[in-house]
Amino acid sequence: MTDLKVNFSRLVKDLEELGQIGQDQRGGISRPSFSLPDLEARTWLRRKIEEAGLMYKQDGAGNIFGRLPGEQPQVVMAGSHLDTVINGGRYDGSVGVLAALEGLRRIKEENIRLKKTLEVVSFTDEEGNLVGDFLGSRAFTGQILIDQLKNSRTQFGHPLEEILQKAGLSIDSVLGAAGERPEVAAFLEIHIEQGPMLEEEGVPLGLVSSIAGKRYYQATFVGRAGHAGTTPLELRQDAFIALADFSLRATQLVARKYYGNTITIGRVLLKPGSFSIIPGEADFTLDLRSQDSSSLQAMEEEVLGLAAEVASTRGLVFYRKLVDRTEPVIIKAEMLDLLKGLCQKLGYEYRLLPSGAGHDAQILAAICPVAMIFIPSVDGISHTPEEAINLEDLEKAANLLLQALISLASE
Numbered sequence: 289m290t291d292l293k294v295n296f297s298r299l300v301k302d303l304e305e306l307g308q309i310g311q312d313q314r315g316g317i318s319r320p321s322f323s324l325p326d327l328e329a330r331t332w333l334r335r336k337i338e339e340a341g342l343m344y345k346q347d348g349a350g351n352i353f354g355r356l357p358g359e360q361p362q363v364v365m366a367g368s369h370l371d372t373v374i375n376g377g378r379y380d381g382s383v384g385v386l387a388a389l390e391g392l393r394r395i396k397e398e399n400i401r402l403k404k405t406l407e408v409v410s411f412t413d414e415e416g417n418l419v420g421d422f423l424g425s426r427a428f429t430g431q432i433l434i435d436q437l438k439n440s441r442t443q444f445g446h447p448l449e450e451i452l453q454k455a456g457l458s459i460d461s462v463l464g465a466a467g468e469r470p471e472v473a474a475f476l477e478i479h480i481e482q483g484p485m486l487e488e489e490g491v492p493l494g495l496v497s498s499i500a501g502k503r504y505y506q507a508t509f510v511g512r513a514g515h516a517g518t519t520p521l522e523l524r525q526d527a528f529i530a531l532a533d534f535s536l537r538a539t540q541l542v543a544r545k546y547y548g549n550t551i552t553i554g555r556v557l558l559k560p561g562s563f564s565i566i567p568g569e570a571d572f573t574l575d576l577r578s579q580d581s582s583s584l585q586a587m588e589e590e591v592l593g594l595a596a597e598v599a600s601t602r603g604l605v606f607y608r609k610l611v612d613r614t615e616p617v618i619i620k621a622e623m624l625d626l627l628k629g630l631c632q633k634l635g636y637e638y639r640l641l642p643s644g645a646g647h648d649a650q651i652l653a654a655i656c657p658v659a660m661i662f663i664p665s666v667d668g669i670s671h672t673p674e675e676a677i678n679l680e681d682l683e684k685a686a687n688l689l690l691q692a693l694i695s696l697a698s699e
């Protein structure tokens with residue numbers, strides 16, 4: 289059984305077909321969840337699942353499953369997501385779903401009897417185009433709250449309820465998705481690295497050792513607007529200067545005391561926003577990430593404390609609201625040992641690496657052991673039309689996943 293390999297040309301053909309869906313004007317793929325291209329991709333995946341002789345199911349959150357029943361109801365699951373960012377690439381998410389689908393097809397074709405049930409899954413809105421990332425996997429694992437969904441609007445301004453209705457779903461059905469969940473024994477996800485490390489070292493496979501957790505804040509320094517010509521510098525409560533001071537000091541703090549963690553201010557809006565007026569308000573996003581729970585918490589406290597201190601010394605007020613959080617995940621040793629052992633058997637070179645980006649596997653870690661296999665991103669880039677992979681790396685990852693599924697479902 290250990291020499292069973294995927295039908296790689298079939299997997300490549302699937303990737304090419306899926307890559308035709310949602311092509312945009314700028315040469316990329318735009319397939320946000322429940323957009324017309326996403327609905328087309330969902331129909332396409334359903335057909336592939338049914339053609340393979342797997343059992344199709346969509347849950348209340350729009351997550352799509354293809355099931356290969358085993359002797360027991362516990363499920364070993366593998367997959368990722370088919371949605372993309374606007375003007376994204378062909379491989380983020382897609383490789384994880386299609387490699388899992390191919391693995392299940394091969395096991396079914398060979399009539400391999402397994403103890404546990406296998407499922408390929410495509411989770412809804414991993415990219416967070418609707419209301420925060422991981423909507424599908426959060427709903428599946430029961431980690432979504434009604435407050436997050438009720439009266440919320442997508443980033444394109446549409447009420448979530450309306451978008452869900454068009455897809456035959458509702459807020460209640462999303463909240464109910466966890467109730468339909470089978471017992472999940474393990475979850476595996478192949479993904480592109482989205483960074484430069486594997487390519488730089490010339491290694492075809494990355495076994496993820498941990499996944500970063502994050503805190504997203506929407507924050508504001510509130511000072512006082514005033515005339516740019518008549519207010520002396522020493523009498524100002526300039527919100528931009530406070531933000532500039534804070535951002536430099538906070539970045540230095542993280543680099544010095546929390547090396548390896550990250551802090552990013554990704555969007556800034558100054559108000560009133562004019563040549564001749566001192567900014568009275570600086571709204572900004574604050575993104576904090578770490579591979580370690582206690583380090584993340586300590587950094588969060590210290591960075592927020594620094595913001596309050598900068599505000600008070602400069603005569604301003606600092607407000608913040610937590611808008612999203614995920615916890616870091618350490619991949620369990622038994623899952624890593626399984627993948628390492630299989631790599632050795634298959635003769636595949638690998639290295640361990642942490643994931644700085646979040647993934648559905650991280651959300652699934654709340655209910656079962658998880659593991660992730662990374663393949664190199666050409667030039668380390670992702671979320672752009674130029675996103676690329678080397679196909680031979682995907683072939684190795686898909687074969688490794690196939691072997692891991694057989695092994696986990698045989699126990």
Ligand SMILES: [Zn+2]
Nearest residue numbers: 380381414479
């Ligand atoms: Zn992804």
